[in-house]
Amino acid sequence: MIEFLIGRLKSFKFAFKGLAWVFTHEKNAQFHLLATVVVLGISYLLDLSTFEWLCIVIAIGIVLLSELLNTAIEKLADFVSQEQHPQIGIAKDVAAGAVLIATLTAVVIGLVIFTPKVLLLFSKIVLVN
Template sequence: MNDDVAQCAARNSMNESDYRGGRSEYHPLRKIRTALAGVSHAVFRDFSVRYKLAISVAFLVIAGVFETLFHFLFVLEVTGVMLVAEIFNTAVERLCDYVQPNYDDRIKHIKDMAAGATFIAILIWYAVLGIVSYELITTTELF
């Protein structure tokens, strides 16, 4: 138990350059690699991100082939917002579970708020995909 406390104290005393492994200079390629690792982790380890990404790619291909550039960009935008919300929700949930593995009302409220934000993004995403699908099926322009 004392080793765990010592390791935790050592982690908490690290400054930013220690966190980066002693490297304090800015490297854009390293930042891109880190970001892509986060996206990859979300896609391959979180089913809700993975299936929404698959649906999104299908709709983006359909919108790219059959719709105007405006519709394609609109679908791309709401898809991006939805995926960002989903990844943030997953990150908040995992962080909460790490910080407090036992049930806690405060953690429940934090998780509920993150899920609520994701829910709003998903509703907007579904609405846009529904409108684009309706336009494709009926060949009428709603917007």
């Protein structure tokens, strides 16, 4: 049982090591992390419902997940072949496309949730003045 627990702890260590590497070396991942912090801050300020929070957290998770998988595919592909290869190029482009789809989906979710709240807030500010 102890060996099992030690093995699990080591796997967490490797997972955190991978996260740290991606967020310290990959500019797109850094951008997504910054966007995550901004979106979470806005979400807190706008007092989202539980369902809205769930939607935002799922959208963020999907974007970060896709970014991590894209980076893993790119690094593995670069290790396999440093030369330009059409099949590797397709794999890398498809992985990047997955990040794009995830990001666009997250943007739409954010617009659907935030736009009415921001418009209501803005209308309250205008009415007060």
